[in-house]
Amino acid sequence: MAKKGLLYTQTGTPYYASPEVWKDQPYGIKSDIWSLGCVLYEMCALKPPFRANDMNGLYKRVLKGAYPPIDRSYSNELGMVLQAMLRVDPNMRPSCSQILELDPTKLKAKELGINIEDDGMTS
DSSP states (O other), rough: EEEEEESSOOOOOGGGOOOOHHHTBBBBBBHHHHHHHHHHHHHHHOSSSSOOHHHHHHHHHHHTTTTOOOOOOOHHHHHHHHHHTTTTGGGGGGGGGHHHHHHHHHHHHTTTTTEEEEEEEEE
16 A cells, blocks of 8 residues: 555565564555565575574564675675665665666676666666
């Protein structure tokens, strides 16, 4: 259910649910940034950033926002991007545009031959 651009219905996988979803608060696009951060983390660590033996434990871990660092074989820049995406306060998480503007993102895109422009990406 959407009101004033914010959603109020809980959906999705508990491992990727943002703190605001867990707290039954209104949520928006920044909740998707959190979920994307969880997926990106899991791609690196091969397990979700927040794990517990039961739902109450998972709730507490997500609200605390503390997770094990990714392996040191990954760049510090990737760790910094994940840290930004997994901020408990949704107002402190970057938007998609802000993620694309981060120096590590621009550098990696350039290495891959992807040109990030103001209006999106081109190759």
